[in-house]
Amino acid sequence: MDTTLRDGEQTSGVSFSASEKLTMAKLLLEELRVDRIEIASARVSEGEFQSVKNILEWASERGFEERVEVLTFVDGGLSLEWMQKSGAKVQNLLTKGSLNHLTHQLKKKPEEHFKEIAEVIEQAGAMGITTNVYLEDWSNGMRNSPDYVFNFLDFLATQPLKRVLLPDTLGVLTPNETGNFISQIVKRYPEIHFDFHGHNDYDLSVANVMEAVKAGCHGLHLTVNGMGERAGNAPLASVVAVLNDFLPEFRINVQESSLFKVSKLVSAFTGFVIPANKPIVGDNVFTQTAGIHADGDNKKNLYFNDLLPERFGRKRKYALGKTSGKANIQKNLQELGLTLNDEEIKKVTARIIELGDKKERVTKDDLPYIISDVLDSEGYQQKVFVKSYVLTHAKGLKPSTTVCVEFEGESIEENAQGDGQFDAFMNALRKVYRSKKKSLPNLVDYAVRIPPGSNSDALCETVITWQDGDKEFATRGLDSDQTVSAIKATEKMLNII
Structure with missing residues (x-):
């Protein structure tokens, strides 16, 4: 299940518009071919409601309603009413998977919580809504209150639900713990479908996913580019590659060839930059x-x-x-x-x-x-060297240049002003040549260009055309600084003449 549109949207500063959510939903289900998508939290906003409504209208035309899921809450049926109006058919009901959360956040006894959950599941069934159940903070529940978790699962085994969703909510699990905890649960409840929902706070989410699959979990929750709260969720592209290459006995439907395209689109929609070294989808990885x-x-x-x-x-x-x-x-x-x-x-x-x-x-x-x-540069032997120069440009003052040229074994230094830095450089150079009773060709054309598609750190090529008597010739200079590239082109001219 891809949860980019729900859990991924909890990335700090990220919010999808309704049209972006619809575009993403279509790409995830039809282009990437993920099995399910979780698209929103119930009762968040009017805009969220409209985006869910739009997606469900599109999904119903293609028979995808059961593949589109919404996060809901134990709230006396308010989330279910919201879902029904939006057209959503599958709820992922958020419940407390650790005794710590139940005691300190809800301040309730397990039996009270279980009773309220049973009522929501019954109401959902009467409305034709399928229920999956999230055990929030399940990983800490298994660490610190396993009796509560197993008591909870004993209760859920009696309920008409489709899946139990096991989140490492705070991203604290090690791979060994993930494998151990899920193995215990799968063996104890062989009739229940379990999903693993990994977070990446210790950069262990992909390793945890591998161990979850090997331990027998039946589904995975992933996000495009590993988006999500704090350090994010288990990243879709990396997990797909890992499953295909290291666990080929588990067949998946996701189309590898579309991963990069969808990754770039999500990055564009969110402004969430993909690190250059991010596996599979980063700019540098190939x-x-x-x-x-x-x-x-x-x-x-x-x-x-x-x-x-x-x-x-x-x-x-x-x-x-x-x-x-x-x-x-x-x-x-x-x-x-x-x-x-x-x-x-x-x-x-x-x-x-x-x-x-x-x-x-x-x-x-x-x-x-x-x-x-x-x-x-192969057409001449270098005899003239522009050894050093200082270019100045200040608001309200004419640009000036001090230049040192090595000419026939002698270093000559001159200073001049001009209309721009390069003009000042040329004026200083003329002074050098006048001191040697020599003249310079006239500059008749000056063209600057950077490679197509480049940006501000691109190499810059300056091509200058000179006229020396009846003869015209061009020299080029190359540097990341435009003025320096022009000076290099000029140094070539000095050697040619």
Whole structure:
């Protein structure tokens, strides 16, 4: 059962609109093919009521009513009336699964609680509503008041309900405890269908789910991207992969190929960012960064495991940066349909490592620009060096630049102002050349671009066209800073002339 729309919505700052809930319900049941969805808590708000009504109208047209569930409360039938008006057919009744909760929150005796639960279940049956029962704080109940839990289950075994739902409400269970507790319960009540509802406070939810399944539980409650209160719930994508790969005797209907698509959509709806290193759906999990790994992928897939990205509608990527090797670059070149010789690859690798030291991320889209920059540098021998510079830009003051150029073995420093930082740089450079009784070409065109789809940390390519007498030529510079890329293009021009 996916409970993204109910328990996942308890993620701090997350609230789905009615239309988003309907869209998600359709995707979860038809695209992902989960067995059931829990979509709301009864009596929360008018907006929640409308969203449940919309989903049930759609579900009833497809015969899905029994697959759509709503959290309800022991409240004298008020939740059931709310459900009936909305069209919902399955209630997940919240009850107290630990003596601690019963004593201190409800301040009731077990017999009183059980009597009220029986009345709600009877009323639901008369209204044609199916009942599942949540034992809230069940995990602490098994730890601290097992006699109460077994007494409760003895009572529930006499009731006309469909499932008993066992939540680790506070995310406190260890895998060993999960397996032990569920094994005891399943053996003692072989006729009851039990679901396990795991939380992730200790990052143990997936391991707990594995042990719950091995111990004989019959259903699991999961959320897309592990959304939920505090550290969230057991994440759907990870659990699906674990069940398929490590417990294949348990067949499930969930479509792996749709997991990533639905994960991204939920992230967009909620603003709940998926960590880059989150298994299955994170941006980095199918990205090889180290060159040795890419090399191993070329040699009998030495760094592959069973989590092939194609299973989840994704592709393997090879990152470019300071740990990249030749193999990473070749993989990206193949994808772009480009071919370089060994010497050129060596130069491109060195340039990527240099850029990676300055910039967190070099992308595949940057690669043609880097190649162009490297190959463009092969046409001259460097004799002029822009050794250092200071660029200033302050509100109310003209930009200024101090530049130091090494020219014919001599370092010359000049300062100038200009209409912008690069204009100030060029004015300072002209002073340097005038001191050597030399002139510079005229700048006739200046074009800046970043790779398509890139963002503010993208590499920036500046192409400057110069006119030197009758001759026109262009130079390019590449850097993550626009002005610096223009200075690099200018340094190339100085060496060409």
